[in-house]
Amino acid sequence: MVSTWNIANALTVARLAIVPVFIVFLFVDGQGWRIAALAVFLVASLTDQLDGWLARRYGLVTDFGKIADPIADKALIGSALVCxxxxxxxxxxxxxxxxARELGVTLLRFAVIRHGVIPASYGGKVKTVLQILAIALYIWPGVPDLARWSAMALAVLVTVATGLDYVFRAIRLRQVARRSRAA
Known part of the structure; x- marks a missing residue:
């Protein structure tokens, strides 16, 4: 049995704990604080990639991590967008x-869990990277508006498309589960 207290979960908890620091830095006036907020956001975003890699590579996947990791991700991205x-x-x-897409997909996953798990898709990973990039461009002082808008438009497009993909995957999962019960 893998201990809940491992490096992957520690990084997840650290990412969650750093969100308030990011928020404070973002609201303090001044370019230096804005760059500090960007640095905190990027470090937190990198820990998302690192904790997942460590968990899979070294067999550190835990139930705690499966729950805490997406919460930490949504807290970081959600707080950045709201702020x-x-x-x-x-x-x-x-x-x-x-x-709404993030909450919808989370609720959808819970709604079909008795039929099976909808694993994260490649599109979901692309969505996350695009959201991080777009948010970073908004945090970074002096980035031209066209670059910001373009990155965010692409992020929103992929966010919606992957959300629809999850809906179709959930429908297929339920159909397969029904057929297997009927057989």
């Missing part, structure tokens, strides 16, 4: 679409 919307830098509809 940037509060600052008037990202439209609220963008924040609403991304957060």
């Amino acid at each position: 940037l919307s509060l600052l008037g830098e990202i439209a609220w509809w963008v924040t609403a679409v991304i957060i």
Whole structure:
């Protein structure tokens, strides 16, 4: 049995704990604080990749990690989007679409769990990278608006597309489960 207290889970907890620091840095006035917020955001984003890799590579996957990792991810991305919307830098509809998709997919996964698990898709990983890139461009001072808008538009497009993919995968999972019960 793998201990809950391992390096992968420690990184997940650290990512969750650093979210308030990121939020404070983002709201403090001044370019230096903005760059500090960007650094914290990028370090936290990198820990998401690192903790997953460590867990799979060294057999450190735990039930705690399966639950805490997506919570930490959503806390980081969600807080960044909400804060940037509060600052008037990202439209609220963008924040609403991304957060609604994340909550919807989470609820969908729970709704079909008795039929099986919907694993993370390659598209979901691309979505995460695009969201991180777009958010980073909004945090980074002086990035041209066209670069920010383009990155966020692509992130929103992939976010919606992968959300629809999860819906179709959930429907297929339920259909397969029904057929196997009927057989």
